[in-house]
Amino acid sequence: MSHAVDILPALLNPGDPAAGDESLYSVGNAENYALYGSGVLSPADYPAAELAFHVDVQRWLAGDLPFLGLLSHRDRLGLDVRPHHDTRPLLPSEIALPDEVLADAVENEVPEAGVLIERILGEHHPRPTSGALAALAWVETLGPNRRGVDAWADGERDRKLVSAMRRVDRAPPCLYHDGVPLLPLSPSMRPPGGPPGVYVARAYRLGSGWAFSSRVDLAALPAIPPLLRRLRVEGWRLRTRERRATWEDVLRQRSAVLYRAAVEGAARAQLKAALPGPMPGA
Amino acid sequence: MTFFLLFACAEEPQSVCPSWSGLGLESRTWTYAPLSEGDPWDDVATLLAFDHFELTRPGYDAELRCEADGLFLLNEHRVTDTLEAWWDYEPPALWMPALLESGTAWSLDAGYDYHDDAGVVVTRRADTQFAVVGEADQDVTAGGFSTLAIQVFDGAASDTRYYADGVGLVLDGTVQLVDVD
Numbered sequence: 302m303s304h305a306v307d308i309l310p311a312l313l314n315p316g317d318p319a320a321g322d323e324s325l326y327s328v329g330n331a332e333n334y335a336l337y338g339s340g341v342l343s344p345a346d347y348p349a350a351e352l353a354f355h356v357d358v359q360r361w362l363a364g365d366l367p368f369l370g371l372l373s374h375r376d377r378l379g380l381d382v383r384p385h386h387d388t389r390p391l392l393p394s395e396i397a398l399p400d401e402v403l404a405d406a407v408e409n410e411v412p413e414a415g416v417l418i419e420r421i422l423g424e425h426h427p428r429p430t431s432g433a434l435a436a437l438a439w440v441e442t443l444g445p446n447r448r449g450v451d452a453w454a455d456g457e458r459d460r461k462l463v464s465a466m467r468r469v470d471r472a473p474p475c476l477y478h479d480g481v482p483l484l485p486l487s488p489s490m491r492p493p494g495g496p497p498g499v500y501v502a503r504a505y506r507l508g509s510g511w512a513f514s515s516r517v518d519l520a521a522l523p524a525i526p527p528l529l530r531r532l533r534v535e536g537w538r539l540r541t542r543e544r545r546a547t548w549e550d551v552l553r554q555r556s557a558v559l560y561r562a563a564v565e566g567a568a569r570a571q572l573k574a575a576l577p578g579p580m581p582g583a
Numbered sequence: 584m585t586f587f588l589l590f591a592c593a594e595e596p597q598s599v600c601p602s603w604s605g606l607g608l609e610s611r612t613w614t615y616a617p618l619s620e621g622d623p624w625d626d627v628a629t630l631l632a633f634d635h636f637e638l639t640r641p642g643y644d645a646e647l648r649c650e651a652d653g654l655f656l657l658n659e660h661r662v663t664d665t666l667e668a669w670w671d672y673e674p675p676a677l678w679m680p681a682l683l684e685s686g687t688a689w690s691l692d693a694g695y696d697y698h699d700d701a702g703v704v705v706t707r708r709a710d711t712q713f714a715v716v717g718e719a720d721q722d723v724t725a726g727g728f729s730t731l732a733i734q735v736f737d738g739a740a741s742d743t744r745y746y747a748d749g750v751g752l753v754l755d756g757t758v759q760l761v762d763v764d
Contacts, residue, residue, distance in 0.1 A: 368629070369610060481673070485633045525646060525657075529631035548633070 317362050319419040319561055321440065326355045329541030337544035338379030350377055351541055358534060368530055371537070379544060380537040386487040387473075387549035393506035394468035396461050398514055403435035403466075406453035411442045414449075420557040421517065423565045433560075435515040436474070436501070440557045469514045472505035473552035476528070476563050477513075483525060484532070487549055501563045521574060523566025531562045598634055600649035601679045603731060605751025605763070606636055607649070613751060614762040616724065623761050653680040656691075668699035676709060683731055683746075688714040711737045721745050723759040730754070 317324060329351045331344055342350050354374035360366040375381070407414050414437060418429045421436045429437075438449040450470070454463045473490060476483045480495020482504075492504040492511040502516035535558050536551040543550075552559060598607035605611060609630050616623035626640045634649035646657040655675035661668050676693030691711040698704045716734045720727060728747035735742050744755040753760045 372609060485635065526631050526637045529635060533632045 317561075319422075319424045321417070321420045321442075321557060323441070323535075323538075323555060323557065324359075326352065327542075330543065333542065333544055334379060339377060340379070341377060350374070354378055354541070355538075358538060361534065368534075371534060375537055378537075378541060380540045381544065385547055386485075387547040388487060388489065389471075390489045391471055391506050392468055393508055394465040394512075395508070396465050397507055397512055398462065398465040398469050398505075400431045400435040400515060402462060403438040403450065403453075403515065404431035407434045407438045407449045410452040411437065411449045414442075417442050419561075421560045421564070423561050423568070425568075426564070430517070432502070432516040432518070436517055436556065436560050439470070439474075439503075439515065439553075469503055469505045470553075472503040472514070473549040474501055474503045474515065474556045474559055475552060476501050476523070476525075476559070477504070478522060483522075484529065484552075485548055486552075487547075490549065499567070501560050517560055517564065519563060519567035521567045521570035523563050523570055528559075528562050528566055532559060598649065599651050599681070600634055601654050601681050601683065602748050603683050603746045603751070604649075604654050604679050605747075605749065606647070606654065607634075612762075612764050613760060614725075615752075615758045616761045617758055619757075647678065648675060651681065652677075654678045656693075666699055666701060668697065671696045672709075679713075683715055683733075685715050685717060685731075688712070711735060716743070719745060721747075721754050723754050723761075725753070725760040725762050728753050728760075 328348065331347045334342070334347055335344070354371070357366055357371055357374060361368060361371055411417060414434065415429075417440075418433060418437055419426060420440055420442075421433050422429060426433075438453070441448050443449065443452055450466055454466060457463050473486065475486050476499075477495055478499050479497050480492060482491055490504070492513075495502075495504065495511070495513060499519040499522050500513075500516050501519070502513040504511055504513055506512075532551055532555070535555045536546065536548065539546050539551055539554060546554075600606040605613070606628055608628075611628045613626040613628075614623050615626060624641055626638060628636050628638045628647075631637055631646075636647045636649075638645045638647060642662050643660070645659045648655050648657055654677075656672055656678045657675050658672060659670040672693050672695045674693065676691045676695070677689055678691065680687060680689050689712075691709055691713065694706060694708050696704075696706050712735070714734050715731050717732045719730050719732050721730050722728075728745075728750060730745035730747045730753055733744045733746060735744055742756045745753045747753045750760070750763055752758075
């Protein structure tokens with residue numbers, strides 16, 4: 302049986318072995334480059350430059366290339382020095398969207414969800430929670446531009462729930478500590494507070510308040526710098542297709558990268574805390 | 584599904600980092616040397632995302648974030664031969680206001696959570712006072728700079744630090760700038 306989506310992508314890259322199809326090379330958008338790019342590449346040279354960027358991203362993920370080695374690609378391909386925010390406000394949802402609804406949707410709509418959950422939780426994960434399954438609902442597991450929530454929404458008769466899903470869809474996932482976002486986030490998308498703990502979730506407006514969807518609790522606080530670098534590079538990869546993509550577009554469309562990197566970073570932090578003594582260079 | 588691929592567009596913002604901090608570039612290295620005996624070392628600042636930076640030097644790293652009202656310290660991490668320790672500032676501590684001129688004064692009055700690998704976990708407040716006390720031309724190994732003199736008083740000792748516009752720290756009571764790129 303062949304799969305439109307690679308469900309066992311563990312050989313894609315040793316630096317991110319649980320990555321999904323988002324880590325594969327896909328031809329970017331030369332027209333978008335012509336409109337918004339740096340203009341230094343001819344149409345004939347563009348595909349090779351983009352492929353070289355993809356190859357070096359894989360080398361960086363594998364630890365074979367320093368981060369600064371990617372900057373020349375970024376400049377040549379016009380992937381922008383800094384991302385910018387999505388300044389559109391979040392519209393409130395009338396009703397809550399429980400994680401259990403999304404988890405059920407994933408179990409009903411996404412074949413091999415038990416395998417694909419590693420895109421959210423990494424390779425060595427415990428039994429997935431409803432929050433982790435809910436997070437998987439937003440990932441393109443059913444093919445290009447096709448997610449579990451889309452398949453669920455097509456057949457769901459409770460249209461208020463579907464409407465709530467549309468509102469949560471706009472809310473970018475982020476890493477939170479006691480409700481405080483630890484990653485850059487558009488001011489209009491920052492909740493005033495939240496439950497205690499360290500978690501990745503989508504904060505969305507619910508009536509006059511806020512709620513958190515697709516919440517994955519973390520055992521420890523992951524180091525922020527490697528997480529930000531990972532997301533920044535993912536943003537550059539996304540921008541090979543659309544150079545106007547915002548930071549929040551990256552968080553939404555590469556949500557699996559955020560969840561996975563945060564879970565893996567938390568595991569490293571937990572391990573580090575368990576080992577006594579200074580660890581220079583750790 | 585078309586909504587999923589809609590992208591918002593906006594102008595690319597410029598860095599909001601205080602120019603006296605020397606931050607704002609993708610990566611920058613300052614080489615400092617002690618005024619007394621000792622080997623030089625590099626302070627390296629690298630951009631993580633937006634105006635969020637990581638500063639590293641041997642045995643030390645910190646996260647800093649530039650906002651419209653100044654440069655803020657998020658956390659610090661030190662490693663010695665015998666101890667590893669972390670300081671987390673919540674909310675982030677004002678390290679340098681956006682605008683500096685003679686007479687500007689501010690306080691790094693912030694709570695922080697400290698923990699180390701010896702098992703010490705405490706929450707305390709940092710209370711360091713800063714004041715721009717004048718301007719001065721300073722000649723250091725890296726060259727001659729027009730600087731602002733900032734007096735720093737942490738409750739136990741005071742020092743004067745000299746910052747150059749677009750460069751950052753040039754000189755204080757113990758170190759001088761040797762090179763910057």
